[in-house]
Amino acid sequence: MGLYRSEGIILRSRVFGEADKIITIFTKEKGKIEAVARGARRPRSRLVGATQQFTYLKALVFEGKGLDQLSQAEIVRSFAVLRDDLIKMAYASWWSELLDVFLPLEEVNSDVFLFYLAGLLVLEKVQEPALVSRAFELRFLKYLGYEPVLDSCARCGRDSFVSAGFSSEEGGVICQRCYQDKPVKLIPLSGSNLQLLKELYQADLRIVHRWDLDLASEIEIGRLLFAFIEYRADKPFKSLSFLQSLLCWE
Ligand SMILES: [Zn+2]
Incomplete structure (x- = not known):
């Protein structure tokens, strides 16, 4: 009181x-x-x-x-830009819903606070927020302890392997041998986009928007992370369907 x-x-x-x-x-x-x-x-x-x-x-x-x-x-x-620009608003809403869904009430987490604030400051300025958002999503998953396994097979743990694709259920990439042994639902992930995801973990939010990104890769890693996050949350995100409707990914 x-x-x-x-x-x-x-x-x-x-x-x-x-x-x-x-x-x-x-x-x-x-x-x-x-x-x-x-x-x-x-x-x-x-x-x-x-x-x-x-x-x-x-x-x-x-x-x-x-x-x-x-x-x-x-x-x-005030972050007024994030309410006035439709695309920026869609991204800021998505990040805010992410935090709202995954963080419990009254649990102090000043690192995530500072990270979120830094993310919004970047979002205010950039024209192409796709990679900023992917880096934000990955880093936030890491804070939560939900980061996808990308360096080794999520099932057998081998670190020298040929990837069959990404499995939300298994929490990361799955090797060909494991997949043939017992197939699971896979999300496509090319070798170059697997590498891109690994690099995004380390990426500086302030400069990552300058990296080259073709639309096909944007769609592949975007769909993968969205599906993985909704799987972890066990629910769809309202802000995500809004964001996807703006992105013209069809
Ligand atoms: Zn394996």
């Missing part, structure tokens, strides 16, 4: 009651929290701007018996 200060980024904002919002904030100090922003949908409310999705804010939160309540908010960075 009482008041606490925290800084964070709004992952999600949804309507509540007559004029309120419930916001999900990923904070540096307390991890993911939910709070009611009373009156935040009234045009003159001081909370209108600060409670929009992707806003980076400093918040004063009242911890009550029920839901916490946002009592004051100061915008650190």
Whole structure:
């Protein structure tokens, strides 16, 4: 009970009651929290701007018996570009939903917070976010301990092998021998795109958008990671169907 200060980024904002919002904030100090922003949908409310999705804010939160309540908010960075540009909004929504789905409430994770903030700052600037997003997805999976096995066969562990493809169920690439022994559902992954995925783990988010990427590779590694993430989450992501509808991958 009482008041606490925290800084964070709004992952999600949804309507509540007559004029309120419930916001999900990923904070540096307390991890993911939910709070009611009373009156935040009234045009003159001081909370209108600060409670929009992707806003980076400093918040004063009242911890009550029920839901916490946002009592004051100061915008650190509005990230307006991420709401105005449709493609950027689609990517930012996808990342935000990723964090919202996988991170539990009130588990402090300042590394992920700083990584997410750095990612949004990059997304604000780049024109071609595809590789930035792939690097973001891989690194986030690694934070969660769900990183796909790419250096060896995910089933038998051999590190010198011919890949048959990628299996979400097995959690990585599968060698030809294992596949012939017991087939599983495979997602296609060419040798060059396997190499690209490995390099993306180490990639600097700020410069990865300059790497060459043809559309066929973008589609192959994108589809693979989306399928793997939805498999791990055991549910479809709303933001992902929106993003895919914009990407014209057909
Ligand atoms: Zn194997």
